[in-house]
Every structure is written in structure tokens, then in C-alpha cells.
Amino acid sequence: MANSKPWLVCCCVLGALTCLALIYLCVSLLVVGRCASFTRAAVAADSRLCSDIGRSILLQGGSAVDGAIAALLCTSVVNPQSMGIGGGSIVTVRDKTGHIKVYNFRETVPQRFKVDLLSDCPSTFTLSTGSQWIGVPGELRGYEALHRRYGKLSWAKLFEPTIKLARDGIKMPPFLTELLKEPLIKTQVEHSSLCKLLCNANKTALGKGDTLKFSQLAETLEIVAQKGADAFYTGKIGQDLIKDIKEAGGTLEMDDLRSFRVREENAWKVSLGNTHMYIPPPPAGGALLAFILKLMKEFPINATSMEGQQKTQMYHYFIEAAKFANGQRRSISDPHFSTKKSAAHLIDPSFIDRIRRKISMNCTHENDYYSNVAPPLDRFG
């Protein structure tokens, strides 16, 4: 009897371990099975290729910031109409402790700019072309700041996939192909310096099946990958960029690049019932977004709101909220330039309440009711 006890204990332990393993396996399978897509990490970019590149960076041990930078660099090649290192960004980051920061590296007005620039503004819906509109690009300085704070992989590693894409070329991305069929955009490309990049030997815009190559951009990215953002902001790349901009009639100087600073600030916290939304402060559009959502939260909206007449009613409230938001668009400006109006009132409950009481359930009003008297033109970016 005494000899059988160790066996019994062994059997019990083994049995318990087997049970635990089975439970773990079942729970894991349940979690994976119930999840619509992923369980550990993910990237949602504008293209499959760039989402994949972001994922690959994460799989190599990169942080979400590393993945985002790699995906954005990729997007500058796959969707060059949308963004690139000649532009700027606003990035909201939530760290693992729940602290939320905003990195704003949106373009700035250069030291020298056309005195009567605003008189060049179009009065109808059109594309604003020309070097007078170029702001000081902040993109790479922003990546540098983000990577310094949250990066896990080396800086150079983030550039590798895009350098390869740019150098080897890619088949014309489907969305870009469709875009270049639009007469307005095709004409813009074929009659501007973009044609050097996006036209074939016959000087017509690239189309389906053509290869899109960014040989010069690949060289630039290679240098930035090796030497850091300084190569762009204080080095040879910056000098070359300024030369090209000046030749195109622009006013940017090396000093503009040298003095660009990334703004790091706290996100604004906005409560939407039991959800908290963190928005980038002005000059980003977060306050207008929050204004609309806080207004909509005042109405009884739930899963049944999409049924029958309630659907029209819900969209009516939304349209009214959007009309009031239009009247507030001029509240969004750079807070560092103190002569401009602040946007803080847009998330102030008493202001929301006042506007809420102006929304009727069964009628709409003329534009002045919404303070929308001199509306800014619609922008399509």
C-alpha cells in the first residue's frame, strides 16, 4: 500500500497537468476561433503591401511605432499621391501604461513666403499647384523623434523594405492606376515635373501593368537610413532639395529645414459616455470631430437607430451637427500663434449643450443660423 502511493501521486499530477494542458489548448483555440482577425498585433494601412511591411517589422521585434514608420515609408511609394517625406504628419501614441502623446510634425510656413500668398487661393474647387504653397516638410524629423522614444529596431531597418521597393520598382498599384485615369489628375501629372516620375517614354501617365520606379528616392532614403534625418535637414539632401524648390520658384531655405521642430504634446481627452477619446489638439481636426460626436451623444442613438424612420432622424441630427461644425471650422488654427481663436470651446459641455438646444428634430435652417457665413472651401486631400 505504501509503495502504491508515489504512483498514485504521479498519476494524479500527470492527470492534472494533462487537464491543464487541454484547458489551455481549448481556451487558446476558443480565443483564436472567436477572434475575427488577429490576436497579437496588427497594421491597418492604405494598401496590403504596406500593411504587410508593417507586420513584418512587428514580427522582427519592432514596436508599433517601428511598424507605423515602415508602413508610412512604404505608402510614400505605393500611394505617392497621398504622402511622402516631403510632407508632414500628426501621430497619436498610446504607450503600454496608457499614457497618450501627440507628435505633431505638420508642415510650417517658411521664413520667406509670397507676401500676397492668400490672394492666390482658388475661388472654386481645383488643385492648388505651384511652389508657392510648399510648407517646410517635417516628416523625417517626426519619424526620428518617434523612433528615439519608442523604436525597438534600428532606424536603418525601417527603411530597408521601402528602399528595395523604390529601387526595384513595383507594378503600378491599382488605386494609383485608377487615379491617373482621372482627366484632371492625368493632365496635372503630364504637365508638371511629376512627369519625370510618373510618365512613360511617350510622356503620358503610367497605366496598368507599367512599372513604377523611384530610383532617386531610393538613393535619398538609403542615405537617410545610414546617416539619419540630419542628412535631410542639415546635409546634402536638404541642399539639393532647396535647389530644386528654388528652381521651381519656391522660397524655402536651408534655415527653414534646420529650424524645423517636432511638437510633442498631450492629447486632449474627451468623454463620450463610457468611452474616452484622445484627440490631437489644434491645428489638427480632432476638436471638430469631438464636437460632432459629443453633440450626437446627446441624442438617443443605439442599435435600433438604423431602423425605419429613425434612420432618417439620426442622419438629420448628424447633418445638423455637421452644419454647426462647418460654422466652427475657423476655430481651428495653430495655437502657437496667439492672435488666433482657440478651439477649446468645441469640447466644452456648456457649449455643446447650447448648440444641442439649437438643433430641432424636424427642420433645418439657413447657413447663418450655423454661423457659417464665409465658409472656407472644401479641401480634398
Place this chain on the structure above:
Amino acid sequence: TTHVSVVDEDGLAVSATSTINQIFGGAVYSPRTGVIMNNELSDFCKRADAISAGEQPPSSMAPVILESESGGLLVIGGSGGSMITSAVALAIMNRLWLKMSLKDAIAAPIVYVDSENNVKLERGFDQSVVDGLKALGHKVRDWKYFFNVVNGLEKEDGCIEAVSDKRKMGQAAGY
């Protein structure tokens, strides 16, 4: 403009909106560097009476992060200039309050109210809604340039749903 939402295994979340402003910026290409320049200063048009060196133009970009009290996370943002506000607001409303899946919330047609307060409905609205809005006095106008694109991801109870907008032929990735 483009938007990227990312979450990693450690729980770091990034909502990033990046732009050169309009399509191909101001159509100025730098042949020495391969860089396409932005036309961001045109964002001051009709939204400022004067501008100063160092100033950033106003923007519609809104890369946001939402946290629910139950610990859920929604990392979302969009592109499409003035349409960003409506597109992201509706996607958030659809998900949070109308309880659509994130995929459906982003795919649902949007209503855009332009700067003149005309109402523009993306294809896919019921005729009854169109008629109902007209009956309430809204000026509903035809429009074919819906450049709105929303990308986002949601993490809840150990699951991540990541969605890239089909309007730009996007697709998310993860593991």
C-alpha cells in the same frame, strides 16, 4: 493623405495620419532627391486672414485613440481632406453606438455636408432616407468625389480586428 493604425504585442498603439495635402501635393517634384513636395500652405485658404512664419496650417487630420471603460481600444483615423471629419465620426458612431462590426462601420456610406451646407450622400443610401432628408429641408446634391478613407483597428478581449478601407483598395495585416 493616408492613415495608419498599428498595435503591437506590448500594447503600444499608434494612430498616424500623414499628408502632402492635395493629390501629389502641389505637383512639384524634386529630381535631385526624388521627393514630391507638399502644398500644405493652401490649407490656409479662406481659413486665415494672414499667416506667419513657423505657423502650421489648420487641418482636418484626426488620428484618434478611444478607450472604453472595459479596456477596449479603438485606434482610428482617415484621409480625404474636409471629408475626414464626417467619415471618421460616422465610423466611430457606427461602431460604438450602432454596434456594427468595425468592418461594416467603416464600409457604411457616409453623408458629407460641404462648406455651403449642401448634403452629399455616398452611394448606398436608401431612397427613403434621401427623400426623408429632403422633406426636412436639407439641400441634397449629387457628388461623385468621395475621397474619404478610414483605417482602424480595435482590440478587445484579446482579439484584434484591423480594417483598411476598401474605398482605397486597402487591406490590413496582422498575426
